[in-house]
Amino acid sequence: MSYLVLARKWRPRTFDELVGQDHVRRALTNALDSGRIHHAFLFTGTRGVGKTTIARIFAKSLNCERGVTSKPCGECSACRDIDAGRFVDLLEVDAASRTKVDDTRELLENVQYAPARGRYKVYLIDEVHMLSTHSFNALLKTLEEPPPHVKFLLATTDPQKLPVTVLSRCLQFHLRRLPLALIQDRLASIAQAEGIESEPAALRAIARSAEGSMRDALSLLDQVIAFGGGRVLEAEARTLLGTLDRRHVETILNALADQDGAALMECAARLDERAPDYTQALAELAASIQRMALLQALPDLRGEDEEQDAALATLAGRFTPEDLQLLYQIAILARRDLDYAPDARGGFEMALLRMLAFRPEAMNVGATAPRAATPPASGPAR
Ligand SMILES: [Zn+2]
Secondary structure: OOOOOHHHHOOOOOOOOOOOOHHHHHHHHHHHHHOOOOOEEEEEOOOOOOHHHHHHHHHHHHHOOOOOOOOOOOOOHHHHHHHOOOOOOEEEEEHHHOOOHHHHHHHHHHHHOOOOOOOOEEEEEEOHHHOOHHHHHHHHHHHHOOOOOEEEEEEEOOHHHOOHHHHOOOEEEEOOOOOHHHHHHHHHHHHHHOOOOEOHHHHHHHHHHOOOOHHHHHHHHHHHHHHOOOOEOHHHHHHHHOOOOHHHHHHHHHHHHHOOHHHHHHHHHHHHOOOOOHHHHHHHHHHHHHHHHHHHHOOOOOOOOHHHHHHHHHHHOOOOHHHHHHHHHHHHHHHHOHHHOOOHHHHHHHHHHHHHHOOHHHHHOOOOOOOOOOOOOOOOOO
């Protein structure tokens, strides 16, 4: 038997299991429970935030053999076939790969036929904005006079490209990127259920790299598990994700506070051995600096990661607010300009050297900006 990837194994099967998107869950369960179900829904939002998952749960709710319900049983053959992706009356179409007029016409001609097995035929048309004009017109005609046994679930990452005539006939929901903490919690509970040892910092790094997409987070978790021989440790996760771990961030910021160019370049060299993704590394650095600025301004702030906050608060004590603003600006501009650097490592190193050269406090006290190879100063700069 082939290994089932986590994203599929742990795909939520009921509205109760759905993580995030509470506004959509509420609207759909209310509609199902009241029996007033609109015939066309439009889900907008980025990839990997639950469009297919929601469509499948909705299809089960409509077709569960125990009746239309917001809590499909998950056991009848309709529920099980939908979960397995082989239910004939759930038609999933990716318009991005099916823009040919004939295909869509064929699809929409079949709309008129009654469902083969279930109560409703459910059409999930993903990336609906990619349909040709001709296909749009065909779809529109169907939306104007939908047969009673059909529900449309349209999804798009780019609603601007949809004609108003389509928008006005759909109930529209925006699916949000999932918050970092929500993804991290989900990863933790899945790791626990799978009996996989995991470090919170590793899960957090994965969650951050996923940028709001649960599917991306789970596929990264798969990769880290494989890479780490069944364990999810921070060092391995960072290596795989190409991100900075917190020890690197702390070393870099301490070297900057010390005005220690040698330590700074040594850290860059150690980092390079792991062939990091420098765009990600600069993003991590910027995120840490931003957190430091926040902790400086709001000392009583309590975050999800108290240990890391404590370390960053200590570091923040070594910089003025103006310093942190400047360091942050240098980090994000370097990230933006990384493609223009002769090579990524060079671009990263230049950013660190710029941070070293432009520390205003050091300049204010009349010190000249030290060169990269300057040996460590006898004491920290004031
Ligand atoms: Zn069922």
